[in-house]
Structure formats: C-alpha cells, structure tokens
Amino acid sequence: MKLEFAPSARSTVGLEWEIMLADPVTGDLVGRAPELLAALEAESADERHTVTGELLTNTIEVTSGVGRSVTQAVDDIAQAISAVRAATEPAGIELLSAGSHPFAQWYDQRVSDKSRYHTLIERTQWWGRNMMIWGIHVHIGVESQAKVLPIINALTAYLPHLQALAASSPFWAGERTGYASNRALVFQQLPTAGLPWSMRDWSQFESYLDDMVRTGVMADASEVRWDIRPAPRWGTIEVRACDGMSTLPELASVAALVQVLVEHFSRQLDQGLLLPELAPWFHRENKWRAARYGLEARVIVDAAGNQLPVREHLVRTLSELAPIARDLECSREFGGVASILDSGASYARQLAAADAADGDLGAVVQHLIREFRSGPESSVAEVPPLIRTQPSSN
DSSP states (O other), X not given: OOOOOOOOOTTOEEEEEEEEEEOXXXXXXXXXXXXXXXXXXXXXXXXXXEEEEOSBTTEEEEEOOOBSSHHHHHHHHHHHHHHHHHHHTTTTOEEEOOSSXXXXXXXXXXXXXXXXXXXXXXXHHHHHHTOOOOBEEEEEEOSOHHHHHHHHHHHGGGHHHHHHHHOOBOEETTEEOSOSBHHHHHXXXXXXXESOOOOSSHHHHXXXXXXXXXXXXXXXXXXXXXXXXXXXXXXXXXXXOOBOOSSHHHHHHHHHHHHHHHHHHHHHHHTTOOOOOOOHHHHHHHHHHHHHHGGGOEEEOSTTOOEEEHHHHHHHHHHHHHHXXXXXXXXXXXXXXXXXXXXXXXXXXXXXXXXXXXXXXXXHHHHHHHHHHHOOOOOOSSOOTTSOOOOSOO
C-alpha cells in the first residue's frame, strides 16, 4: 500500500483539545453537543479554528489552524473556546477539561450519531462504551517523509514525560484510582491504540497498513490510534498520549515541549546522527510508571537502563533545549513546563481539591470548571498520598 505523506512546513504546530460539557450545578456531564454543533461549525467555517463533535455527545473538540508558532496555534484555540462559550453560557452549560470526569458513569452517556462511531462501539463493546476519556493531540510539521519514523522512534522515549505533565485522570466513575493518568491505561484497550510499533522507515509503515487493511483490522491510516503516530493527511507527527489539559497555559507548554523535541531530533538527522532509541519493554514500563506516579515517576532514560526522576530529566531537557525554543519563538510557553513542575500537574491539584472537600468529587468538578476559565489554581503543597513518589527499586 503506497501512502503519500502530505507536504508540510517544518515544525509548524496544530492543536486539538477535547472539552467536556457539564451541568453548572451538579457538575455531571450533559450530552448536549448536537444542539450546539450546527451553529458552531457554521460559524467556524471561515475561521482558522474549527469546532466539531466527538465520540460522545458530552464532548466538543476545538482545533487550531496550522500555526507558524505555538503562540499562533494557541491563539486559534483561545478564539475557538470563546466561540464555544458564547453558545454554552446562554444554554446553561459549563466547560471543563481533564483526562476523565471525576464521577460520571459510562452508561449515562450517549454516542454521537455517526457511522464510524457506531462501528467502533459495535466492535469494541464494553471497552468502547467505557471510553469516557478526553485528550489533546499535538501535530508538528515534518518536511521529509524519511524523517517521520526515526523521529517517532526517538520521541517515544519522551511520551512518559509528556504523559506525566498532562496527567489529569486520577478519578474514574467516582473512584479514586491511585493513578495519575487512568486514561492512559484505559485508552490502550482499543484496537490499534497504545504505544507505536518500532519501524525502520516509511515503507515498513506502509506494509503495516497493508496488513491491517487487508485483514479488516482498520479501514485506513486514520484508524491508527497509537500514542504517537504519523498523520499522512497533514504531513505531521501527532502526539496523542496526553490527557486533556485542564488549562490553556498548560496546553501551550506541552505543545511547546513537543515542538522543541521534534525540531531537536530533526536537527540531529540533518547532521547525519543516529537518533537514540529505547527497547520496547522500557517504553512499556515507562508508560505504566508515568500513568501510576505522574510527575513522581522514575523513568528509564537510555538503552543501558539508567533511571532518573522524571522531574529531574525534564529539568535537564528544558536546559539543554532552551536554545531551540528561542529559535522557534516559543520560549515563554516552553518555560511553562517548569511552572507545571513547580505547582503540580492537574492530577495532583484534583486530589488536593478532593481532600480539601472531604472527598466530595462535585467539588473537584467545580475546581476544574474554575481552572478552565482562569488557569491553574496554585493550591498543591505536596503530592496526595495515593500517588506517592515511585520507589527507587521496582
């Protein structure tokens, strides 16, 4: 199967953000996207941003245009959110974002009336109906098809870092899971989801797709649901590992980190260097550790199996790659990663909000609603007890 990789300007940025619709009083999800989408889609037709539906009727997705910088893509998202608010506020609907809703139940949710969603649910059954998950997708332009798989192989080693920064699903259907990102482990239950297969080059990716289509596993490349994947239609590498970010500044910071890492590896390829890779069993362990411990995880950082706290490795990465952030004009957003390290990721803030309210998860929803409007609430002094620092020996 021959698959073209669309022309794309190097290190351009595209963002997708899945947003929950909730009742402002109860905090529960409301399946009211269908009544809003026709007008919102029409209004965004001539804009850089788009507003669309998703798998469940309790969700609206906003996407940016192709940004020359992170700032431009984030500005698109901000305009999209403003347009959505103009529709939801008169309708009595609140907005929030996280990897999961703290207490909503899957059996109360409705699937959007599109054939591809019904096909997915028919095939995946219980697991598909349990996909009450929200995420962000970060697209980075790559100018050469030959670079795509080598960069994906190298960037996979940083998926746990991104996952830890974005982790925002410590609750699931009213239960405190003990995981920073329960979404990460739920999502990988879908066919073709999870960590990417390690592939040498584009022809091997084409062979993989040929096998999958020929055997009826998928219809086309859009059904590859890896944590990081090629997006041939757009000419990008798409990172999909992250929970829904709870605030726009945090979304901008994670997007900047992804952009800088892709550009870093692209420059190494330009220099004729062989990009570093980890064994797949290390990737699998790192993903689990980031899901369990979030920013308190220790990650395996090289082929020799050396390990570092993910916070320490992120600090090193920020220092080493700061010049690239300046070149890409995203230093402000890139520096926001340090702010997440200082104040705690969303999962820790949610747990702190629950503890402060004697376990009332309705209070956690109200916390998320406030954060979505105003930015991160700096209220976390320490990591809550169910997500402790990972032991140094495993």
